[in-house]
Amino acid sequence: MIEIENITKVYQMGETEVRALNGITLKIEDGEWTAITGPSGSGKSTLMAILGCLDSPTSGSYKFDGVDVAKMRDDELAAVRNKKIGFVFQQFNLLARTSALENVGLPLLYSSVNHRHERAEAALKAVGLGDRLKHHPNELSGGQQQRVAIARALVTEPSIILADEPTGNLDSKTSREIMELFSELHKTRGMTVIFVTHDPTIAANANRVIHIMDGVVV
């Protein structure tokens, strides 16, 4: 469960202060399927980064599964990301010249689990790429690459998946397929899925839509 209270994030751009988040209070229950929308510059990506423990808020409190993560050190945050959060990015962010299997297994390199190979293979099968294990990213279509990225997010069996514009680089048909995959993961595994999008039709897939503007929830 995610509980944030009065979160602010201030960037110092030379002389001027930019308040990307201006006091956001949110609660996202386990198993929710939530979309965060808003125009560019609204602060939705900053909120995403903070929710994903990739960045720390300037002020406010953040409880992740009851644990205060707002003041955690970098290495502790890395452990939280590794165990509890799966990321899916707009740019896929797969390692080039590296097989799908190894890309999916990457988060496991930074955890202490066993059977890395088998887990990675199972995750790829779960996203329908059981026959593409040895393929490199440049041998896969955009939709397949994003599926590899989703498998990578699933492989550590996190409690939530955070997706930042996951369909931003895909055509509408592939976008629908990816959204169906998220929907299926949400239903069958009961995972919390949070995704950022500026596209209202994609946001419409979610059970809950949080609209952000000028750093506050509207």
Add this chain to the structure above:
Amino acid sequence: MRLNFSQNVRSALRALLANKLRSALTMLGIVIGVGAVVALLSIGTGAQASITNRIEGIGANLITVFAGTRNQNTPSGAGAGATAPLTYEEAQQLKGLTGVAAVSPEVTSRSPLKVGKNQETAQIVGVTPDYALAHPDQLDHGRFIVASDLTGKTRNAVVGSQVVTDLFGGLDPVGKQIKINGILFNVVGVMKSQGSGGFGFSRDTTTYVPLTTAFTYLSRTKVGNQNTVSTIEVSAADSNSISTAIAAITDKLTILHKIKPGATADFTVQSQADILAAATQVTGVLTVFLGAIAGISLVVGGIGVMNIMLVSVTERTREIGLRKAVGARRSDILYQFLTETIVLSVLGGIIGILVGAGISGLVNASGTIATVVSAQSVALAFGFSAAIGIFFGLYPANRAAGLKPIEALRYE
């Protein structure tokens, strides 16, 4: 560390293979540096070994007496203080001292040798029969200078092996004639080849004549009515009596030269060991000097590695961001990049050692210097290249490890 060593090395190799040309060129800097260290140290060590051999080959248990004070701390040839030349008469008085087996006074000059139209300048040494006792087993064939040559001031000469090739066309010169400084001599013997003295200096043109003949025709410096000699070589009875002989010679010459107690002597008595120590010190300094120059190229190679790793970190900012997003800690990224640099340097080091050993082998085959690739020089070069990998890899790796995940992910 959750990533084990072999996984780290494998992923480092993959990253390096992704940019083959760049990795190869970077490695080349290390290869040249390590190769230069190994090759130059082997040449230095070889020169040292060859000089040591030469000096040991000059004669066993040999003590050299010369005028002036000269030791390993003053440049060779620089006599300090007053110099009174040594005389033939003094040499005679050294005979029969405790521990002394043979006394060979010598007078050395450089003079032209001429046979028919062939001519060359060589070192001419006036010697007594005792020279053969101090330097045993150096005559190839014919005979050496004998007592009757000395008393009769005969114009007989024993020539070096190189002279046979240079002036006699390789034919046996014994019984033939040679002009030394314009004076006709009979060749009575030929010396064995001594080989190179190191650094291209040959002792094989040296030609020997009776000492008395040399006084008459070649060296006319006198003190009063005494003939002066260049050096007196003394052969000790055995290796245990060297120090006894040195003490006896020093005492005798101190009296003969009327050196007051406490005053600096105007002559030097040096054993083979002293000369060896001096030569070893010189070649040792030379070896260190050569190694230091090679070391500089290794440092330059290391800077090349650092430069490329900095480029690599910048290029792979997004990869670093992703790795951090999926749970890589600061130390994981640090080890990843450090491993890449070390793999690069160590591979370069191994190739460099092979290249250096190859160059050393070529020098050896060319016959100039018998080179020795020592285990120490290989260990030094290898250790140095690994150290350079760590030293020059630490900054780029630290920079990568310090990147903020969100900024790295958004890096364009």
